[in-house]
Amino acid sequence: MEEIKKILEMVNQGKVSVDEGARLIQALGSADKSTQSTASASKPKFVRIKVNSSDNDVVNVNIPLSLAKVAMRFIPKEARAELEAxxxxxxxxxxxxxxxxxxxxxxxxxxxxxVVQVYVD
Known part of the structure; x- marks a missing residue:
């Protein structure tokens, strides 16, 4: 935001033309978007569900985050029962x-x- 103010001041003072100022502001917007996409690339990728029951049942479910909503329907009955219990x-x-x-x-x-664990990584 501070950079935009500086560019507008430069335009107001005649140091750069209106067109040059617009290009500079547009370039700032592009830089912000690339920074945001880099940050979103480091977001968690999987929902992981681990269940270890006292009956020696072991369930490990790894769901891609992008499919989590759909994939939750396919959680094994044992894991779902343990979660509900x-x-x-x-x-x-x-x-x-x-x-x-x-x-x-x-x-x-x-x-x-x-033991029931649900985590995102």
Missing amino acids: NEIDIDEILEAIMQGAEGNIVDVRSGDGD
């Missing part, structure tokens, strides 16, 4: 993830030895 709402988790939640979303360890 621990009062974990998959829809709430998905909403949080879609709004940008990162890292460890759910980490539940029951007294029976059940």
Whole structure:
């Protein structure tokens, strides 16, 4: 924003033409977009669900973030049952993830030895 003010002052003082000022401002906008795309490239890529039950059931589900909404329907019944048994709402988790939640979303360890983890990386 500060750069735009400087460019407008330069135009006002006659140091650069209106056309040159417009090109400079446009170039600033392009630089901002490339910075934003680089930042978005480092965003999390997978939703990972891990369930280890006391019955020795082990479930690992890795879902590409771009497909998370659709892929949540395909979570194995064992994993879904374990999540529900621990009062974990998959829809709430998905909403949080879609709004940008990162890292460890759910980490539940029951007294029976059940472990449920949902994280984004």
